[in-house]
Amino acid sequence: MSTCKPACLPLIHKTNFQAGRLQVAASALELVIRNARVATASDTFVADIGIAGGRIVQLGMNLAAGSREIDAAGRVVTPGGVDAHCHFDQPMAPPLRMADDFDSGTRAAACGGTTTVIPFAAQEKGQSLRAAVDDYHGRAEGKAHVDYAFHLIVSDPTPKVLEEELPALIAEGYTSFKIYMTYEDLKLDDGQILDVLSVAREYGAMAMVHAENADCIEWLTKRLEAAGRTAPRFHAHARPLLVEREATHRAITLAELVDVPVLIVHVSGREAVEQIRWARSRGLKVYAETCPQYLFLTAADLGLDDNYQGAKCVCSPPPRDKANQQVIWDGLNDGLFTLFSSDHAPFRYDAPEGKKPAGEEVSFRHIPNGIPGVETRMPLLYSEGVLAGRMTLNRFVELTATNPAKAYGLHPRKGTIAIGSDADLVIWGEREFVLRNADLHHAVDYTPYEGQTLRAWPAITLIGGTVVWDGEFHPRRGRGRFLRCGKPSLAPHGARG
Ligand code: DUC
Ligand code: ZN
Numbered sequence: 001m002s003t004c005k006p007a008c009l010p011l012i013h014k015t016n017f018q019a020g021r022l023q024v025a026a027s028a029l030e031l032v033i034r035n036a037r038v039a040t041a042s043d044t045f046v047a048d049i050g051i052a053g054g055r056i057v058q059l060g061m062n063l064a065a066g067s068r069e070i071d072a073a074g075r076v077v078t079p080g081g082v083d084a085h086c087h088f089d090q091p092m093a094p095p096l097r098m099a100d101d102f103d104s105g106t107r108a109a110a111c112g113g114t115t116t117v118i119p120f121a122a123q124e125k126g127q128s129l130r131a132a133v134d135d136y137h138g139r140a141e142g143k144a145h146v147d148y149a150f151h152l153i154v155s156d157p158t159p160k161v162l163e164e165e166l167p168a169l170i171a172e173g174y175t176s177f178k179i180y181m182t183y184e185d186l187k188l189d190d191g192q193i194l195d196v197l198s199v200a201r202e203y204g205a206m207a208m209v210h211a212e213n214a215d216c217i218e219w220l221t222k223r224l225e226a227a228g229r230t231a232p233r234f235h236a237h238a239r240p241l242l243v244e245r246e247a248t249h250r251a252i253t254l255a256e257l258v259d260v261p262v263l264i265v266h267v268s269g270r271e272a273v274e275q276i277r278w279a280r281s282r283g284l285k286v287y288a289e290t291c292p293q294y295l296f297l298t299a300a301d302l303g304l305d306d307n308y309q310g311a312k313c314v315c316s317p318p319p320r321d322k323a324n325q326q327v328i329w330d331g332l333n334d335g336l337f338t339l340f341s342s343d344h345a346p347f348r349y350d351a352p353e354g355k356k357p358a359g360e361e362v363s364f365r366h367i368p369n370g371i372p373g374v375e376t377r378m379p380l381l382y383s384e385g386v387l388a389g390r391m392t393l394n395r396f397v398e399l400t401a402t403n404p405a406k407a408y409g410l411h412p413r414k415g416t417i418a419i420g421s422d423a424d425l426v427i428w429g430e431r432e433f434v435l436r437n438a439d440l441h442h443a444v445d446y447t448p449y450e451g452q453t454l455r456a457w458p459a460i461t462l463i464g465g466t467v468v469w470d471g472e473f474h475p476r477r478g479r480g481r482f483l484r485c486g487k488p489s490l491a492p493h494g495a496r497g
């Protein structure tokens, strides 16, 4: 593991007070962050932040001395990021294996300013949902450096799952679940989707939908393969915008039928955006998430020829074009999108368990879908959104921290800077540097953003008032806590919620 110091500055010092004065001055405050330019989703103001017991206990000017102090004069301080869509150590069919487990995945998160993650406990067909959750806890416990909650992935909605397991798990704090409209081993048919949405409605949970039409993808894939078009770039040809549009429309319609909010995840471009705008104009509670790859990558990154390197950017839905990037920027700014998540789905490029399954350069159909991004999500949007003048600082906070915490029932403990909130904070450093995978902390052997110039990186990340990143990573393996989610604020309280 490397340590990178893109914005490391000597901000931390111990206060020079005498033992006698300590009782008064530092009885309450273990840490004071001085003169911070505090940014929340709604306000930006200069204040000292007083921290005790892992929480923010005071906000104001000229706070009493803390046992430790950080001088943040001139620095922006935001809530630690909440990455509400990432995949760590999710079981895969052999030979595939995700590169990041909860150790390396949450290490990367912390170094990039994300202090809470919500990955997925995925049910295999034939498996009980409870068994999937128990298995996933085993993968996280003792490893996580940051706090974490779980979404569920429902791939086999049997009567037992719908009537017993889902209601019980929702009551225990697993209040969101993802359903897939594509992938043979995960997809649900429309009737099954209606069943799962009905449970979401009844118990006040949030359903997240991967919206791509499976039959269209399969039909296109077969035709491309028959024509010998199997290079990574044909992944985008097999999943054009209309494939996402149709499924988005269908997901909206199914949710309308059940009368329940729905969240469309990883929206990639104009056609799905148009469906979501149309639904909103009709008063439907349709929410949307997008991800860095739809702002910073295009289909050209899948390769302009048959070079296999394009496999590094194979994810679903695929990246689109420059015009669609602008559509996504517009949606981030005008409120269409509620969430900005990484969809970190980490596979090594040069590895038989990764992008070259069993060591082979395979047809795009068999390239594992997903790219790394948990560490770069916040710095990319801060650099190219806030500092490039495309987005306000407050909207940045809302999209990367506050809304994900609210959407999944973790607010106000997470996602804001307020009295009583966990002292999960990012003190930003602003200077230009070139992003290199060698400086990142995930276990993936590449970043899709290699060579990109960034203008900012967290100078310091704090979790519960403890410095976990200050240009060096300070491990807290196993001290990341499991969080039970409350009811998502975007979903109505279900009849039985
Ligand atoms: N969907 C995801 O949510 N993540 C990775 C790949 C995919 O298809
Ligand atoms: Zn998905």
Ligand code: ZN
Pocket (backbone or CB within 6 Å): 085, 086, 087, 343, 344, 345
């Ligand atoms: Zn995902």
